[in-house]
Amino acid sequence: MQLKHPAVAGTLESSDVQVTIHPNNGMGLDIRIESIVKAQFGDAILETVEEVLASFGIAEALVRINDKGALDWVIRARMQAAICRGADCSFDWKGEDA
Amino acid sequence: MEQRVSLKRTSLYVSGSSPANINEAVFYNEDCIVYDLEDSVPTSEKDTARLIVYNALRYQRPADKYVIIRVNGIYSEFLDEDLEASVRARPDALRIPKVESAEEVQKISAKVAEIESQVGIEVGSIELWCNIESYLGVINALEIASADPRVVALALGAEDYTASMKAQRTKQGLEMFYARNALLIACRAAGVDAIDMVFSDIDDLEGLREDVSMARNLGFDGKTAIHPRQIDTINSFFTPSKKEINYALRVLAAVEEGKRLNKGAVALDGSMIDKPVELRALTTIAQARAAGIKIGGENHAG
Incomplete structure (x- = not known):
């Protein structure tokens, strides 16, 4: 999937995460995480972010994560929303059936 | 039609756009959580709310709650994708806003069936709650409640209903009295549950008590809660009292004794026990057990 423009999803409220994603053509992945629980969960957050990017086939993107204590499923949902917004596409629900 | 017994005392709305509220909702005592994609979600956030x-539900489904998703309206541009997401989330039920005819229910049911089939979920397993929120919905309540086997409850929505009637909302709720009764009669005739309207003033617990007392006395099976602080009050009215449980046990014992002696008719305290009395007794016992009350020497909630 190709990102077409920058996109944002999520909020800075407690238990949420704000994901900002930019196209990064020819420059690979650049993931930066800011989190109130980075010391404890930074690796787990990174793993989720990379997993969602891979599920969309995205290998080139600037991703900024501003985490306010979001659980894994919130990070996953906000990442999916940001990618769909940046790629101007709807989420592929049928892909979840595989 | 045979009436079913289930526990739907409280259904709490949580916004699909608030992870914090979703996290907190599992810790309250509501029987049903309604994950909302409709009114509480701004138009610009419909896409993220679906994903949230x-x-x-995929990763953190509450184990001990009846899970409902309220989708956007039948004629909304968001409904088709809401259904794609919601069916795949495998809720117990979908709650459909502003239902006004049987045909609308059947169209939704057919779409749900199509997605259930694609996903590999048993077709027909996801139930429907229909929100009745207009005079037309009230007029057609029986055909809506009977429209499809998926329909297990009708839920009354007061704000839109009173707007459709050009009525004023009051705390006493006399403007809702006819609609409440009409909806109840339809639910009883169709054998589905009746869920009462929201009490909007979250700071007025005395007003809530009066309102839920009326709902319970009329015959409702539960009430929608708009704030967690309303849950325990509502539950207390829909949990049978010790006196009610004891009477129900005596009714059921008399019925059993009648069957044992092969009696055609059974009386208790000078009154005949007919089928509706027996059904009310069974409902009381089932609600008590589901609420965790130990009955007749049980050492665990049955």
Whole structure:
């Protein structure tokens, strides 16, 4: 999937995460995480972010994560929303059936 | 039609756009959580709310709650994708806003069936709650409640209903009295549950008590809660009292004794026990057990 423009999803409220994603053509992945629980969960957050990017086939993107204590499923949902917004596409629900 | 017994005392709305509220909702005592994609979600956030609710239920589904997703309206541009997401989230039920005819229910049911089939879920397993929120919905309540086997409850929505009637909302709720009764009669005739309207003033617990007392006395099976602080008050009215449980046990014992002696008719305290009395007794016992009350020497909730 190709990102077409920058996109944002999520909020800075407690238990949420704000994901900002930019196209990064020819420059690979650049993931930066800011989190109130980075010391404890930074690796787990990174793993989720990379997993969602891979599920969309995205290998080139600037991703900024501003985490306010979001659980894994919130990070996953906000990442999916940001990618769909940046790629101007709807989420592929049928892909979840595989 | 045979009436079913289930526990739907409280259904709490949580916004699909608030991860914090979704996290907190599992810790309250509501029987049903309604994950909302409709009124509480701004138009610009419909896409993320779907993903939030889908992922919440896929990865952190509450084990001891009846899970409902309220989708956007039948004629909304968001409905088709809401259904794609919601069916795949495998809720117990979908709650459909502003239902006004049987045909609308059947169209939704057919779409749900199509997605259930694609996903590999048993077709027909996801139930429907229909929100009745207009005079037309009230007029057609029986055909809506009987429209499809998926329909297990009708829920009354007061704000839109009173707007459709050009009525004023009051705390006493006399303007809702006819609609409440009409909806109840339809539910009883169709054998589905009747869920009462929201009490909007979250700071007025005395007003809530009066309102839920009326709902319970009329015959409702539960009430929608708009704030967690309303849950325990509502539950207390829909949990049978010790006196009611004891009477129900005596009714059921008399019925059993009648069957044992092969009696055609059974009386208790000078009154005949007919089928509706027996059904009310069974409902009381089932509600008590589901609420965790130990009955007749049981050492665990049955």
